[in-house]
Amino acid sequence: MPDARRTGRAAVNALRALLERHNHIVQEVDGQNDFGEDLHVTFTENGMVTGDVVKIQVKGGRSWRRADGFGVPVGDHGENWADGNIPVLCVVHDPDADGLYWANATKQLRSARRNRKVLKTINVVHQVDDDSMADFVAQVRAYLHSYRGIHGPLGEMAGVEFGPTDVVQHHVNIHGEDMIFWQRRGEGFATLLHSDLDWYPEHFGPEHFFPDGRPGLLRGMAVVLDTILEKPEAQWLAACLDAARWADRRADEPPLRTNLDARDNYVARRVEHHLRMEPDSLTRSIKKLHGEAETDHELAAMATELESDAEVCAEARSKPWREMSEKARRLVTFYVVKELKVSVPALPIDEQFRIEWRCPRPAEEYSFDARVGRPSFRKSPHREFVSPYELRPGDRIYWLSRYGNERGRTVRAVWDSEDTPGAVCVQFDRLWLGDTFWPEERFVRKASTG
Known part of the structure; x- marks a missing residue:
């Protein structure tokens, strides 16, 4: 038998033996023809046959080894592997370590196509053995469930992967834009994916x-976070939230792990908002960090490492958040965020992730309900309309009492609200606490005469 056939046979035997040790059903495909599949595997659970079947292309030998794992050429199989009725895995047997490594070829090809790329090699890096077999089966079966149902097409469209028990709802608005509501069962928040926002x-x-x-x-005018919704969109979203609450009461799921993507997105959004609400916060945070680093050697070492690239430092100090590179954003986050406290996934997102800013707020905050009166909208030649985050200490604004009487108030401080993330706090003269406002609210400010 030629060496290539021998190593290929050894690879098939090794994988087959592993799967059958765990009572899964393995059928070999005729090896005389290269259809890009060597095995059909039907998974079992508790001794019972499931309806979950996957195809596997098996390779063996040192020739498939790459610097970062193993690689299996796609060749002429790309269309069948990506769009067949059954997903395809690639498994490589390493004869030196007698180890098996796998990858989801269907998933990789579809991901590449979604990003308008042509994938020529399947990257194989995940090891599968007796200890990891349960995780391997769980991952593959979860993908099979999404592949067969509505989760698969919607996930492909949005560039995400839904779990088999996730609550997923789809809506197309009057403009033909796709919207997806997504919530993992047991998680304290949901995710809105919108095609018009690039998902x-x-x-x-x-x-x-x-x-x-x-x-x-x-x-x-309905709004979720900073996104304005049309009435049908808001009605759909309200129904989705109700459905998710009902489904969550019926869920009997294992404890969730922290959603790392949500954590990173949340921090990025909060930092961007923080910089917008407090334009001088970056300068103040840098100064304070360097002062802390004089006595904190670990902090000093981190600062030295992150500030080692002069171009990144210049970018972090000069560009708007959305124009920064990932390295510059990381540096800015290091400057302004002193600590991120993470709690259990079942909590609402603002409670699950709590940011301690390097420069703390100057005072405590009143809630919206504690506000007495409202900003005046009375315009005159010497007044101008501004948003709360445009106010600066020393500005003179005008306020209406509950009885409609107008008086002037002097701004003492403005900051990014910690009690209500996304809001702005303004502290006025003679008040110990800050009043809370939404960014869209308006004030009339005494215009500068300079």
């Missing part, structure tokens, strides 16, 4: 959804 995930909870509008926006 950027918006993580939110009921506390961020205002179906009847919020102060500063037109009455009745």
Whole structure:
């Protein structure tokens, strides 16, 4: 038998033996023809046959080894592996270590196609053995479930992977734009994916959804986070939240792990908002960090490492958040965030991830309900309209009492709200606490005469 046939046979035998030790059903495909599949595997559970079947292309030998694992050429199999009725895995047997490594070829090919790339080699890096067999089977079966149902096409469209028990709802608005509601069972927040926003995930909870509008926006204009919704979209989203709450009561799922993508997206959104609300916070944070680093050697070492690239430092100090590279964003986050405290996944997202800013707020905060009166909108030649985050210490604004009487108030401080993330706090003269406002609210400010 030629060496190539011998190593190939050894690879098939090794994988077959592993699968059969765990009571899964293995059928070999006629090896005389190269269809890009060597085995058909039917998974079992508790001694019972499931309906979950996967195809496997098996390779063996040193020739498949790459610097970062193993590689299996796609060749002429790309279309069948990506769009067949059954997903295809690639498994490589390493004869030196007598180890088996696997990859989901269907998933990799579809991901590449979604990003308008042509994948020529399947990257194989995950080891499968007796100890990891349960995880391997769970991952493959979860993918099979999404591949067969609505989760698969929607996940392909949005560039994400839904779990088999996730609550997923789809909506097409009057403009033909796709919207997807997604919530993992047991998680304290949901995710909104919108094609018009390039599928950027918006993580939110009921506390961020205002179906009847919020102060500063037109009455009745629905909003979730910073996204304005049309009435049918808001009605659909409200129904999704109700469905998710009902499904969550019926869930009997194992404890969730922290959603790392949601964590990173949440921190990025909060940092961007923080810089917008407090334009001088970066300068103040850098100064404070360097002061802390004089006595904190670990912090000093981290600062030295992150500030070693002069171009990144210059970018972090000069460019807007959305124009920064990932390295510059990481540096800015290091400057302004002193600590990120992470709690259990079942909590609402603002409670699950708590940011301690390097420069703390100057005072405690009043809630919206504690506000007495409202900003005046009376315009004159010497007044100008501004948003709360445009206010600066020393500005003179005008306020209406509950009885409609107008008086001037002097701004003492403005900061990014910690009690209500996404809001702005303004502290006025003679007040110990800051009043809370939405960014869209308006003030009339005494215009500068300079």
